[in-house]
Amino acid sequence: xxxxxxxxxxxxxxxxxxxxxxxxxxxxxxxxxxxxxxxxxxxxxxxxxxxxxxxxxxxxxxxxxxxxxxxxxxxxxxxxxxxxxxxxxxxxxxxxxxxxxxxxxxxxxxxxxxxxxxxxxxxxxxxxxxxxxxxxxxxxxxxxxxxxxxxxx
Amino acid sequence: xxxxxxxxxxxxxxxxxxxxxxxxxxxxxxxxxxxxxxxxxxxxxxxxxxxxxxxxxxxxxxxxxxxxxxxxxxxxxxxxxxxxxxxxxxxxxxxxxxxxxxxxxxxxxxxxxxxxxxxxxxxxxxxxxxxxxx
Numbered sequence: 001x002x003x004x005x006x007x008x009x010x011x012x013x014x015x016x017x018x019x020x021x022x023x024x025x026x027x028x029x030x031x032x033x034x035x036x037x038x039x040x041x042x043x044x045x046x047x048x049x050x051x052x053x054x055x056x057x058x059x060x061x062x063x064x065x066x067x068x069x070x071x072x073x074x075x076x077x078x079x080x081x082x083x084x085x086x087x088x089x090x091x092x093x094x095x096x097x098x099x100x101x102x103x104x105x106x107x108x109x110x111x112x113x114x115x116x117x118x119x120x121x122x123x124x125x126x127x128x129x130x131x132x133x134x135x136x137x138x139x140x141x142x143x144x145x146x147x148x149x150x151x152x153x
Numbered sequence: 154x155x156x157x158x159x160x161x162x163x164x165x166x167x168x169x170x171x172x173x174x175x176x177x178x179x180x181x182x183x184x185x186x187x188x189x190x191x192x193x194x195x196x197x198x199x200x201x202x203x204x205x206x207x208x209x210x211x212x213x214x215x216x217x218x219x220x221x222x223x224x225x226x227x228x229x230x231x232x233x234x235x236x237x238x239x240x241x242x243x244x245x246x247x248x249x250x251x252x253x254x255x256x257x258x259x260x261x262x263x264x265x266x267x268x269x270x271x272x273x274x275x276x277x278x279x280x281x282x283x284x285x286x287x
Contacts, residue, residue: 049162051237057230066201068265098190105184106199109160118234133201133265
């Protein structure tokens with residue numbers, strides 16, 4: 001069954017071989033949660049905070065991370081060669097002396113992460129923006145990294 | 154906090170909804186902090202990517218429900234290179250044990266964090282009871 005569904009859609013599988021696995025894993029997790037009520041700890045992706053989504057179009061790479069409650073000045077973004085480093089500290093201010101907590105699920109702390117970009121980028125024109133708790137870093141590709149349209153004669 | 158800890162990556166908790174959604178899409182459970190003082194209950198929820206106009210908060214029969222929609226932020230012509238998290242709605246529900254003064258509820262959404270202030274109704278506030286010597 002699985003093998004068939006993979007080979008029936010060769011494009012989908014080869015373009016993103018882990019996508020299929022991820023989806024199966026998520027479905028398994030949901031099933032496990034439904035039966036046992038608790039999910040086991042399993043690091044996602046690189047297992048380093050924050051989780052980053054890297055996408056590309058013809059001109060740019062885009063790195064995005066969810067960093068709710070973080071201000072731009074608490075973040076440090078650096079590019080060295082092809083390595084994009086994101087570090088910072090998430091602070092959660094204390095809420096006064098006389099508060100009694102019911103739940104405390106939000107976490108504070110330091111983090112540091114490096115992502116290797118698949119191509120060269122123009123280091124002088126990188127833009128980073130925080131909006132509604134989502135960090136978006138736009139990295140323009142250099143001419144060499146951009147796809148070249150080839151005319152078929 | 155004297156020493157800050159290293160933040161660990163935490164997978165977004167996908168919700169197993171009792172009610173099936175009519176529109177397809179993922180639903181996540183936001184991380185929350187809830188604390189109370191004598192006068193109010195405050196709820197903080199991490200909902201990155203939610204804009205104030207996409208936030209719905211409802212208090213009905215002592216059940217607080219809040220939902221935040223996230224508009225996918227990727228351009229249609231972007232291709233995935235590395236995906237470590239997924240985008241979806243946020244939804245959570247709490248049963249409140251105390252009476253809330255509905256008119257004075259305040260909600261603020263800043264940098265992807267919802268701050269909901271629920272003032273306790275007059276009768277739910279603690280009263281000091283003086284014991285008189287008989």
